[in-house]
Amino acid sequence: MQTSVTFKNLDPSDNLKDYICEKLDKLDKYLDNPAEATVVLLIEKFRHIAEVNITGDRLSIYGKEETNDMYSAVDMVADKLEIQIKKNKQKIRKRRVNHKDKSITGDHEISLSDEESSVGQIEIRNIEYKPMDIEEAAMQMDLVNDNFLVFTNSRSEKINVLYRRKDGNYGLIQPIS
Incomplete structure (x- = not known):
């Protein structure tokens, strides 16, 4: 000091x-x-x-x-x-x-007007994500038995989404900068 x-x-x-x-x-x-x-x-x-x-x-x-x-x-x-x-x-x-x-308030549902009713109701779910690599995210997704997982890629430090495809394999969505 x-x-x-x-x-x-x-x-x-x-x-x-x-x-x-x-x-x-x-x-x-x-x-x-x-x-x-x-x-x-x-x-x-x-x-x-x-x-x-x-x-x-x-x-x-x-x-x-x-x-x-x-x-x-x-x-x-x-x-x-x-x-x-x-x-x-x-x-x-x-x-x-x-x-x-x-800021973390839980799950919400939004009702849409008649014009937008073809989409149906949209459920909004707030989630927490943490830094991890893709392999760890896949293991985490298997443990929780979810169809997708939002996480921060520890290598690129960007938000990624890992999802389970219909054929049983995984897909990864990552932003392009």
Whole structure:
């Protein structure tokens, strides 16, 4: 984590700066991308105040603590920031799961108008597909005993459809780019 430390009303100390960097580097394990931390340490009369602002990884987190000792203020603000980062990450994960659940709604049927009734009703089924090669897809199709299987070809990274032909052999539909 890239950290900038500003000292107000106290002498700059390499020990204190190293201590802050060590505490904030422990928070890096909760972040997916590099982040920047701006730290302001100041003393007002008998109060030692530590303010930390972390920006990056699509979030901005601010923490401020004041005590009688600068090291304890840094410890307390680091604990506060860790809780905030965990809470934000958990909220993002929860949103992703909820969004994924809403997009997979199950089977549907669509009724067509009189002009289109020669086709009949169309059943819409949402499926999940995963990367695999053609041989693995054929084995998967035999296990499930389906007539077709939609999968992502691991070699071409495109969506393919493997289907069982009337003669018992397999057919493969793959897009041309």
